[in-house]
Amino acid sequence: MDLSRELRYHVTMVAPKPSRTPIDPHSCSIIGAVDALGDVWSILVLRELFLGIRRFNDIQGDLGISRSVLADRLARLVELGVVRTAPYQEPGDRVRHEYRPTRKGVGLLPLLVTLKTWGDEYLNLGVETVRITERESGEDVRLEFRTPSGKQVQPNQLVAQQIPPAVGAGVRRKR
Amino acid sequence: MDLSRELRYHVTMVAPKPSRTPIDPHSCSIIGAVDALGDVWSILVLRELFLGIRRFNDIQGDLGISRSVLADRLARLVELGVVRTAPYQEPGDRVRHEYRPTRKGVGLLPLLVTLKTWGDEYLNLGVETVRITERESGEDVRLEFRTPSGKQVQPNQLVAQQIPPAVGAGVRRKR
Numbered sequence: 001m002d003l004s005r006e007l008r009y010h011v012t013m014v015a016p017k018p019s020r021t022p023i024d025p026h027s028c029s030i031i032g033a034v035d036a037l038g039d040v041w042s043i044l045v046l047r048e049l050f051l052g053i054r055r056f057n058d059i060q061g062d063l064g065i066s067r068s069v070l071a072d073r074l075a076r077l078v079e080l081g082v083v084r085t086a087p088y089q090e091p092g093d094r095v096r097h098e099y100r101p102t103r104k105g106v107g108l109l110p111l112l113v114t115l116k117t118w119g120d121e122y123l124n125l126g127v128e129t130v131r132i133t134e135r136e137s138g139e140d141v142r143l144e145f146r147t148p149s150g151k152q153v154q155p156n157q158l159v160a161q162q163i164p165p166a167v168g169a170g171v172r173r174k175r
Numbered sequence: 176m177d178l179s180r181e182l183r184y185h186v187t188m189v190a191p192k193p194s195r196t197p198i199d200p201h202s203c204s205i206i207g208a209v210d211a212l213g214d215v216w217s218i219l220v221l222r223e224l225f226l227g228i229r230r231f232n233d234i235q236g237d238l239g240i241s242r243s244v245l246a247d248r249l250a251r252l253v254e255l256g257v258v259r260t261a262p263y264q265e266p267g268d269r270v271r272h273e274y275r276p277t278r279k280g281v282g283l284l285p286l287l288v289t290l291k292t293w294g295d296e297y298l299n300l301g302v303e304t305v306r307i308t309e310r311e312s313g314e315d316v317r318l319e320f321r322t323p324s325g326k327q328v329q330p331n332q333l334v335a336q337q338i339p340p341a342v343g344a345g346v347r348r349k350r
Binding site for chain 2 (some may be wrong): 027028029030031033034036037038043044047050051081104106109110111112114116117118120121122123127129130133135136137140141142146147148149150151152155157158159161163
């Protein structure tokens with residue numbers, strides 16, 4: 001995955017007049033999303049689930065996270081609706097539950113792909129440790145910025161902009 | 176941005192045999208990237224910078240973060256090479272420094288876009304608070320999964336897979 005190689009240095013930024021009031025999590029989807037996830041453990045737990053490591057003991061052993069922290073984060077993710085539980089039963093054992101990403105959880109998959117791509121590019125691990133491929137072709141899959149009509153956009157052609165509440169409420173800015 | 180509407184429920188997951196040894200940050204690009212960022216404040220600081228809020232006091236006022244935590248996170252991001260400082264001077268004032276994302280920092284922009292898209296879709300804020308557009312056309316820009324040849328891949332066609340160290344070291348799996 002070589003998305004990062006395509007990244008250019010400059011992103012055009014349109015600066016709003018910075019407010020002096022701390023932003024409420026409910027006032028911005030990015031801050032709200034970060035607030036909902038809580039901390040980076042949630043991201044690491046999602047990594048496990050997307051890699052097919054779905055059972056409490058396996059996740060706990062793999063991440064080396066404490067059982068209480070893992071239980072807390074899984075409960076948070078279930079409550080948030082990004083993870084659901086599904087029963088399973090090993091022969092001779094009682095029914096247990098494993099954890100699976102929901103559709104809402106799959107919406108966070110690009111987080112993992114971004115971290116993978118960025119880590120592969122910049123952390124000099126020397127090896128690729130995770131692969132994201134298309135099932136049918138086995139080809140590597142990467143994230144690209146595209147317009148709704150499918151045109152690829154390089155990061156240096158992006159404008160990130162806050163919408164002031166008065167404008168954001170209802171009307172979409174036209175050009 | 177309606178990327179999330181295209182997300183399907185199932186992602187095929189290929190489960191490796193889970194290891195019982197906690198994963199070292201150096202053994203996985205995703206864990207390494209999370210470890211490098213440290214915590215979610217780093218993500219929120221990057222949000223500010225991408226939105227063009229680049230000065231210490233402005234970021235501090237906007238996020239409502241303590242000065243010491245912000246100074247620590249900015250220093251970490253600078254050390255990590257995702258943020259650089261640039262001098263500026265207001266008339267009659269001393270030279271100060273503002274913070275800008277580097278090329279390495281721009282590689283993390285998809286994190287913000289994913290959180291924005293996910294937040295817009297699922298947090299029911301009722302308004303879009305951040306827009307990511309193409310400068311030239313003003314069109315909204317979203318993230319899509321694509322193969323190197325440009326074919327769009329839906330999330331339910333993805334396979335996320337850990338590469339065992341022995342295989343990952345050197346050889347790329349062929350199909």
